[in-house]
Amino acid sequence: MKQKSIFYVVLLCSAIIQAQVVLEANGPGNTYELINAVFANPGRDIVESPDCNHNDFGRHIDEVFDNELNKNVFRFHIHVTPDNDRCKKFDRQRNEIKSFDDSPENLKGNIGENVVYKWKFKLSDTFKPSTSFTHIHQIKSVGGSYASIPMITLTLRKSNPDRLELRYTPTNDQNTLKTLNLEALRGTWVSVKETVKFGNAGSYAIEIRKTLTNEILFNYTNTSIDMWQDGADFTRPKWGIYRSLNNPQNLQDEIVKYADFSVEEIANPLSIDDLKKQAERIVLFPNPSSKEIEFKNIGSLNYNTIELFDFSGRQLNVDKKFQNDKLDVSDFSKGLYFIVFKKDTVKLKVLKCYIK
CATH class of the missing domain: 2.60.40 (Immunoglobulin-like)
Structure with a gap:
């Protein structure tokens, strides 16, 4: 008798990764050089630190070994005084890394692209945010009339209770999409995954988990959201500490640790x-x-x-x-x-x- 059986073949149909850039700390020394080697083209400095008016402290981003993660991590410093914003603005302070127009192409978000951003960060046990803003991450447009205001911001704000805010704007009207009690983040390594489809009919999702236990602390998803500011040339990610000095009496010197930055472009799935x-x-x-x-x-x-x-x-x-x-x-x-x-x-x- 001829054999009869079900012909059933299963294939793994995962998305095709087009490009991925990973920035990991590798130990003390040459930190700016490491960041620029990964996030910038040769000869470009993409570290925006307050070193210019606080040179006696040294570099405001360095690398240390972290016993919890059992690996080297980046340490971002900010001081209530005398740090400012690149010796240009004195009502705020900036210590950030970001991509620029001449950064490698796969670090820039273009209309129609799907991009996944991943990173880890840890606030101090006693972290004090500003009443105005303390940004720790942004997705911001370059070019166009709305380039001055980021599309997506993770900002820390002094309130009752202090909170993390997920802020969003497609134009110049910024809204808070969701908040989290800041106590959930203080003194804890957390892992962030942010998934974006850039376009007027775009999508946005973010998830924050405790790194060591994988417990979900915060998530938000919107599959029908305007994720492109009209007239933009491209978008770029930013990480670090960018805070207001409007009420310096509420602030203290701070350290925010970051680790394992990843920017990953994903091919559009076929219809x-x-x-x-x-x-x-x-x-x-x-x-x-x-x-x-x-x-x-x-x-x-x-x-x-x-x-x-x-x-x-x-x-x-x-x-x-x-x-x-x-x-x-x-x-x-x-x-x-x-x-x-x-x-x-x-x-x-x-x-x-x-x-x-």
């Missing part, structure tokens, strides 16, 4: 129509066959199941008979069969197969 167009190229050879049938032009078609049916519509079984895009049909009865390529529940292609 079902695109997949069907890909599937149109598939042919069977030889057909008819009595031994083996090869699937030609299957390439990188993003399908996740293949099913085989006989002429009466019964689904048949060919366990372990599919290898290297070839199907062994030597044990099947003569006749007409149908091979179905599917993506989830959608049929991409149906092929007639003759066994002689």
Whole structure:
């Protein structure tokens, strides 16, 4: 009797990673040089620190070994006095790293791109935020009339209780999307994952977890949100400490630790129509066959199941008979069969197969 079994092949259909940039601390010394080597093109300095008016302290970003993470991390310093914003503005303080227009292309967010940002950070046990703003992360446009205000901001604010705020604006009207009691973050390493589809019909998601326990502390998702400020050339991420000095009596010298910065561009997933167009190229050879049938032009078609049916519509079984895009049909009865390529529940292609 001829063998009958279900022809069911499962493929891993994960997104294709286009580009990833990772910045990790590697030990004391040459910290600015390390940051620039990863986040900037040769000859460019993308560290914006208050060193210019506080040179006797030394570099305001350095690297230390962290016993909790068991690895080297970046340490961002800020002092109530005399630190300012690059010797240009004196009502605020800035110690940040970011990408620029001449940074590597895969560090810049362009319209239509999907980008995942990941990093870790740790506030001190007694961290004191400003009543105005204490930004620790931003996604900001470059170019256009709205470039002065970031699309996305994680800011820490003195309140009752002190809180983390997720702030958003597509133009110049900034809104708070969600808040978190700051006590949940003080003295704890947390891991952040931020997923963005840049565009007027974009999407945004963020998740903050305790690094050591993986407990979720904060999350937010919006799959229909304007994530492109009109007229922008590109967007860029920023990390560090950027705080107001409007009420310095409420502040103290602070250290924020950061680790494991990652910027990852993800390819846009193909639509079902695109997949069907890909599937149109598939042919069977030889057909008819009595031994083996090869699937030609299957390439990188993003399908996740293949099913085989006989002429009466019964689904048949060919366990372990599919290898290297070839199907062994030597044990099947003569006749007409149908091979179905599917993506989830959608049929991409149906092929007639003759066994002689």
